Amino acid sequence: MITLEAVTAVNRLGLGARQGDLRDPSQTEREALAQQCSSPQAFLIPGQSLPDRTQAGAVLATYLRERAGSPAISGSDRTMTLSPEAQQEAVAGPIRKMLQFAFPDVVARTHHAISTPNGFAERLVYFWSNHFTVAGTKALTLPYPGVFEREAIRGHLTGSFSELLLAVVRHPAMLLFLDQAQSIGPGSTLGKRRGGGLNENLAREILELHTVGVRGGYSQADVTELARALTGWTIAGERLLPLAPGATPGDSAFIAALHEPGARKVLGRSYAEAGEDQAVAILKDLARNPATGRHVAVKLATHFVADRPPPDLVEALTDSFIMTEGDLPSLHRTLIDHQDTWRSPDGKFKSPNDFLVSSLRATGGAPPLPRQLVEAYGALGQVPFRAPSPAGWPDDAASWAGADSILKRLEWSQAYAGQVTLTERPLTLAQGALGPALSGRTVEAVQRSESAVEGLVLALMSPEFQRR
């Protein structure tokens, strides 16, 4: 007997049922989920040799050298005689090399999502990766987001929020994405000699998006102070390497000659620490701030349970975060243990990524070719690692269930159903994917369809499969 609890565990909290996932469970669903969230291995992509941050840095360095030699990119006078489209093409060659470097990560991540038994852990990876978005939407970050997710996110989900935050903020991908790598303390040794100045982008997003949240009670002065404290964190590129003894080329490094001297004051507390210890101390305090707990709790409950999350659940998650000083396994365990997690009458409307991954899991077809993946992600409107802003992808039905979005899903389903080799009849697949959540009306529609292709399209597009 397959229970609705099993469906919730696999479909809402995980990435969707593969054929056979909804057979009678050998252990309780909650225990199975709890095991995933305390096992470091469950968060990793096994058996892949994917590049690391210094390899990404080398690819970026090559791009920057090529760019320096190209008039279309460096913005010289010749640029103006080219149309925007021609200029785009002139940029495209060097960019393409970075895309080719980054793409195996998209493929590996998708193939892992299709096959992993640890759907809950993987959804947690997606949640935190989105919370700390690094998008390949600017040239400087193109080689990095997959590397970032593996190095800064996947490896830090069984420790504390504080450790996760420090890993994220100091990763070269984040330093580049939010312009920190270029920020210079105006009163620092190098700032006084060479000019340049502060860039407050990372400081603002740490406060607004990563920690206390936009209503967390900070001011413009706090943003600027945090930006000053963060100066020094940059990338050990060619020119700066001599100033960072011991640093690995292309990795992040703290360069004291860029750091704004003096004590800082953030959210009412003074920080007299020198050098990199100053920003670390501020970040650790931000990670402990109750407003951070509440901000994370609201987002977590929204992602896993409902667009308007149950207040009791938000309270429980907030309390857990504050009591344990942001211990992530405890926080995730609180989510599993709370009764509201298991009741959500309307469920969550799937994001395009959820829809694609769950469709591929449900049908059990061969993993898509890289070209098919690019087309699918593009058509559905959610290309991995290309979130539209540092706030990440939206997480509500109002953003994903627009008229056009439904049509794009229908069109993709049609294309996919026409090409996949099915091993089961569409109705059997729908039963395996949805168990007791499959409605009589969908059963009827699939049974009456005029072809297997149409039956599969209707199953994938059914109201219950569009939700989790």
Place this chain on the structure above:
Amino acid sequence: MTFSNPSRRALMSGLGGLALATSAGQLAFARSTGQKKIVLVILRGAMDGLAAVAPYADPHYRPARGRLALSLPGEVEGVLPIAEGFGLHPRLEFLHAEWRAAKLAILHAACSPYRGRSHFDGQDVLENGGDTAFGLRDGWMNRALGLLPATASPKAVAIGLASPTVLRGSTPYTSWTPPTQPDVPDSTIARLTDLYAGDILLSPALAMALETSALVETQATEGLERRRGAGGLGGYRTLTQAAARILSAPGGPAAAVISLDGWDTHANQGAASGSLALRLQSLDAALASLKQDLGSTWHDTVVIVATEFGRTVSANGTGGTDHGAGGAAFLLGGSVRGGRMLGDWPGLAPAALLDGRDLSPVNDLRALFAGVLNQQWGLEAADLRSKVFSGGSPPSPLSGLIA
């Protein structure tokens, strides 16, 4: 999806459960209100208003902007002169021509009532029409459309971003983004429509999407560039072309909201050339294409181009600009009374800046929005104050915007 097949079109008209349920009289009425169009172009990411519309004669302009400052009118790559002391960015040639034809008006030093510096909250206030981020769950354009007479077809279309906050709410709207995938058989669409009956989220979404696609696809589609997102440079024109087709179709919607991404220029934004210049050039080309593709409908169309806030007056340490306050907005169209700057100008003197860093947002964008709604659709000032805009004291509509 392509709609080359006539039976598909026949199906579309039947599918509009909306269309079936209304009387012929309402349809005729819909057509008359739909003739007056409003296009809202939202530049997401905070366009640098001081780069688009440069106060080149202000004594503080050149020192503050440094290498981001544009050259004087008449110099190589100089600004295109408009009102005294102001010039358009040299890549905004179409907008300059519209200014000289007195069809472009500019509201500078403008912002919603939002005074923080978050994109996400800033866009929310710009679109919700109140004075608090996430203080309202629906958008001002949706509430304004709700005051228009009922129509058989959707009153608005979202282009580029499928569900912008400004269109969220109880008035149905449709949406469009560039097509990428093959055709779906009629029979599957019919069965899916049956399966969605009673699903309040999916049923209307599917019906409206099919009708909107039909509007774009029944006309020639060869000109549409495919697979370009709202953030790509060529993509801007794809989106305005689609908007023109949907708006100018018989019974087409009264409003379009077009989202254009990519304006957050924290680093190396350039001056007369460079990354921001390319983006401005693409915006200019997209607006030119909108005018051309709308044909005679252009005379009944008012286009508002707005952004969530401006950027810092001074260049930052990395050749870009950070989040600021007062920005620039454009108003153009066949019947706009243009060739002039609207509102007040606070200047760039350090004492006049907000928090010592940002162009003071002395002009409330809601006054511009309300003025357009008032004069283009005939919405009453009292209704605009009580039903469309809210929070604090919503400003009076700007008058005399449209001839």
